[in-house]
Every structure is written in structure tokens, then in C-alpha cells.
Amino acid sequence: MKKRILLNIGMVLMLSMAGCGKKQDEVVVYTAVDQVYADEIFEMFEEETGITVKAVYDTESNKTTGLTNRIIAEAEKPVCDVFWNNEFIQTIDLEKKGMLQAYVPAEADTIPEYYKAADGTWTAMGGRARVFLVNTDLLTEQEYPDSIYDFANDKYEGSQLAIAYPMFGTTRTMAAAIYAQLGEVQAREYFQSIADKGVQVVDGNSVTKDMAATGQVAIGFTDTDDAKEAIEDGAPVVMVFPDQAEEGMGTLMTPSTAAIIKGAPDQKNAEAFMDFVLSEKVERKLVDMGFFDVSCRDAVSDSGIKGMNLNLEDIYEYLDIASKDMETIFSRAQ
DSSP: OOOOOBOOHHHHHHHHHTTTOOOTTEEEEEEOSOHHHHHHHHHHHHHHHOOEEEEEOOOSTTHHHHHHHHHHHTTTSOOOSEEEESSSHHHHHHHHTTOEEOOOOTTGGGSOGGGBOTTSSOEEEEEEEEEEEEETTTOOGGGOOOSGGGGTSSSSOGGGEEEEOTTSHHHHHHHHHHHHHHOHHHHHHHHHHHHHHTOEEESOHHHHHHHHHTTSSSEEEEEHHHHHHHHHTTOSEEEEOSSOSTTSOOBOEEEEEEEEETTOSOHHHHHHHHHHHTSHHHHHHHHHHTSOSBOSSTTTOOSOOOBOOOOHHHHHHTHHHHHHHHHHHHHHHO
16 A cells, blocks of 8 residues: 555645645545545545545544634635545534535435435445444343333343443434434433433443443443444454334434535545545445445445434534533433
């Protein structure tokens, strides 16, 4: 694999001051996708199109925030052509700020409508999903959970269950999704039941994963990437996708997103990259590489995982109110 050309902050500022200084065969992509995976996709794009990718990564612990803040700071004179994000909340935030350019990728019709912006400013692809990580030393298959409601009903003791604080990360997004699905009243009652039951609320999905893997709890509610790590490490655990029955709500999927920045220096090359990265073959490649755990397209994966039938923008709209309720409910529970 050839060495990827990276742009650090200084180089980005130099490009901005020089009017980007770009050649016609280049596209600048800001990405929160792990470099080991993104580099391979960039090389595929370069080989297919002859367009060179100038990749801007971020080394901050919260890299998506770092990149979105940079895009906002550059609003008057954009450097970035395409933002390829590893989630959707901050992409939608850029949309709400009017910083994205509408564009419908070539294969957008193969992606469900609820994974696309109504105004065409962003499109989602594969990503992670919420799962139960079940310790098989502690529970038999007949005792596995079926639904998120098993965290609130009498099926298990609270001490057997763990979840990350729902004020942060993908657990926060999950809370907003449950609000969008159930409505404020029922969702608030659901999370209050979890708190009242004494479910262990811990610092992050990785802690939840570790607790299930080591048998400190029987079930951890986490993401597929953390669950896969525990399985690959040989822990006595299995993944169970919640609410998969015909009448079930499905599980939350957290997809990657791609969008063209408003005022992108190279609109034509940005469109070419969008067509490529949001194609079925690239999504399939990322699934095969192990970066995507689930696909937005039925044709890409035979997993049959049922996702929540919610528009991602509906989840975004509930984020603030859900977060405030989570702060109230779970601060009282401590």
C-alpha cells in the first residue's frame, strides 16, 4: 500500500491562504474513518478515476468534532471538498448550519430513504449497530434477551445488566432514537425504569463490553464493533440483535455519511468521489474489510439485520431533549 499524502493543520491553512492551490485532478476529503480502511478506499478511487485524494484525518480523541469544527472555521473559504464521516449526528449538524451542498449520488436509489437527507445534502452507507453482548457462561440460549424492554422489565436483575451513560456517544444517539420511536413520554418512562431497576451505568461502550466479557454482568448493551472485539479476543460471549421479531422496532444502526461541502473548491471531483464512496461495491468492500458491521443495502449483506425504520434526521431532532432527560434520570440514579 502506497503512503497516503496527509494534510496537517498547517498545510490546510496554507491551502486556504493560497486559494486551495489545487490541481484539477485532486479532491480534498476530510474523514473520520479509520485511516487503515480509508486509505484502501482512496487508492481504489485513484486507480479508477485518476483523481488524487488529499486526505485530512484528525488525531484528536473526538475526531469527528475536530473535523466538523475545522469545516465550520473554514466556512468563508472552504478547503474541504467532501466530508466522509463515521457517524451522522455531526453531519446533520453541518446540514442545519447550511454548510453542505445538495448532491444525489449515482446509486442513491439503492439506499433506503431514511438513510438520506430530504434535501439531498448527505447520504448514509454502512456502519455499526446496537447489540446485546451476552455472556454464555452465565446465560443459556433460552435465556438470551429479545428486546430493549428486557433492560426495563423483570426478566433480569439490574445487577446483571450494563449500559454506557446515555448522555454520551452512540448510547446518547440510541436514547434519541428511542425517543423518536416511542415518543417523549414512553421513552422517558423506559429509561426511568432502567434507572429504578439498578442497571449498571458505566463509562462507555468498551467498559460495557469488558464487563460482559469477564462475567461481571450477563448482558452488556453496546455496539457491534466493541462486541466483535470481545468475540475475537476469545471471550465467552455472543452478539444478540434486539427487537428483530416481525413486530419489533429493530435495532439502531449508526451509519457513516458523506457530503459535499458548500462552496467546495472542486465540485466536479467532489461529485465523482461521492458517486464512488457511496456505491454498492465500496459498501460491500468495507463490509468485507470488517469496517462496516452492517449495511444500509439489503443487497450488500445477507445478515438480515432489521434496523429501526427511522429517518436519521428524526433522531437528530430528539437529541437535545433526550440528553437533558438522561442527565436528569441518571444523575439521580447515582
